[in-house]
Amino acid sequence: MRRTSFQGFNCSVAQTLEVVGEWWTMLIIRDAFLGVTRFDRFHERLGISRNILTDRLDNLVEHGVLERHPYQQNPVRYDYTLTEKGQDLWLVLTAMRQWGDKWEAPDGAPVVLSHDSCGHVSEVVPTCSHCGETIAWSSRQVLPGPGAGRGPAPLPVAP
Amino acid sequence: MRRTSFQGFNCSVAQTLEVVGEWWTMLIIRDAFLGVTRFDRFHERLGISRNILTDRLDNLVEHGVLERHPYQQNPVRYDYTLTEKGQDLWLVLTAMRQWGDKWEAPDGAPVVLSHDSCGHVSEVVPTCSHCGETIAWSSRQVLPGPGAGRGPAPLPVAP
Numbered sequence: 353m354r355r356t357s358f359q360g361f362n363c364s365v366a367q368t369l370e371v372v373g374e375w376w377t378m379l380i381i382r383d384a385f386l387g388v389t390r391f392d393r394f395h396e397r398l399g400i401s402r403n404i405l406t407d408r409l410d411n412l413v414e415h416g417v418l419e420r421h422p423y424q425q426n427p428v429r430y431d432y433t434l435t436e437k438g439q440d441l442w443l444v445l446t447a448m449r450q451w452g453d454k455w456e457a458p459d460g461a462p463v464v465l466s467h468d469s470c471g472h473v474s475e476v477v478p479t480c481s482h483c484g485e486t487i488a489w490s491s492r493q494v495l496p497g498p499g500a501g502r503g504p505a506p507l508p509v510a511p
Numbered sequence: 512m513r514r515t516s517f518q519g520f521n522c523s524v525a526q527t528l529e530v531v532g533e534w535w536t537m538l539i540i541r542d543a544f545l546g547v548t549r550f551d552r553f554h555e556r557l558g559i560s561r562n563i564l565t566d567r568l569d570n571l572v573e574h575g576v577l578e579r580h581p582y583q584q585n586p587v588r589y590d591y592t593l594t595e596k597g598q599d600l601w602l603v604l605t606a607m608r609q610w611g612d613k614w615e616a617p618d619g620a621p622v623v624l625s626h627d628s629c630g631h632v633s634e635v636v637p638t639c640s641h642c643g644e645t646i647a648w649s650s651r652q653v654l655p656g657p658g659a660g661r662g663p664a665p666l667p668v669a670p
Binding site: 356358361362363364365366367368369370371373375378379382383385386387388393397437439440441442443444445446447448449450451452453454455456457459460461462463464465466467468469470472473474475476477478479480481482483485487488489490491492493494495496497498499500501502505506507508509510 | 515517520522523524525526527528529530532534537538541542544545546547552556596598599600601602603604605606607608609610611612613614615616618619620621622623624625626627628629631633634635636637638639640641642643646647648649650651652653654655657658659660661665666667668669
């Protein structure tokens with residue numbers, strides 16, 4: 353079943369969901385970040401049906417998030433790896449993981465990150481690209497951007 | 512239709528998707544961050560059917576992401592606002608917006624952020640909570656966390 357498309361929304365959150373918002377897709381991307389490349393391994397780790405997995409992988413290849421390279425002929429078999437566009441989903445994945453660790457993991461985080469350059473267990477802190485200070489939802493305003501003209505952008509409502 | 516539940520996965524990404532991974536849910540949360548509080552306003556901005564909207568709002572209230580307060584009796588009508596748990600989804604939403612701005616917004620970003628404390632248009636940069644430097648997927652290791660014991664955690668696969 354294909355749900356309503358978000359393609360007509362002039363909103364980058366909606367467009368991201370259009371690519372990665374299907375049920376299962378972010379877990380396939382999680383596994384791709386963890387080094388999974390082959391269909392059978394995704395299948396085994398996720399316990400997902402083969403046709404849903406095929407559909408999701410095809411969709412990610414079509415959107416340029418994964419690329420597919422044959423590693424065997426007769427029958428042909430593929431490795432799936434993240435493109436640069438796919439690698440850029442790391443912050444989305446990490447933000448989801450941290451939220452789940454904080455709010456939905458009563459036994460503690462299943463995995464943690466260690467930062468190579470300092471060698472410590474680390475959480476991601478969002479900072480401002482201009483001043484370098486921490487940024488939070490309560491310390492930002494939302495303004496029309498250069499693409500706001502194309503249709504109703506998701507701007508704040510009057511209180 | 513209710514898809515397979517991710518509740519049995521010992522993975523914080525899966526648990527986050529269990530709460531916010533349904534089609535439409537992150538756009539409802541987007542609008543809540545933009546100041547929308549009332550059913551009819553969500554309905555009007557999203558163009559979503561009333562029963563799907565009711566289902567998604569009920570689910571978010573049940574999971575403690577939104578809270579509901581009556582603003583009118585006879586008939587009773589509610590305001591929906593983000594709890595602290597809901598406000599904590601800001602980084603997930605922002606990471607999605609930034610990815611969409613970069614990869615799926617050929618006409619430019621529909622909205623941009625301005626950071627209150629420096630007054631400049633800003634992007635969120637992920638930094639390490641220990642050393643403060645920028646952190647990326649290529650500069651981190653994934654290790655078992657305190658909750659890894661409960662079941663197979665989504666650890667890296669052998670190359």
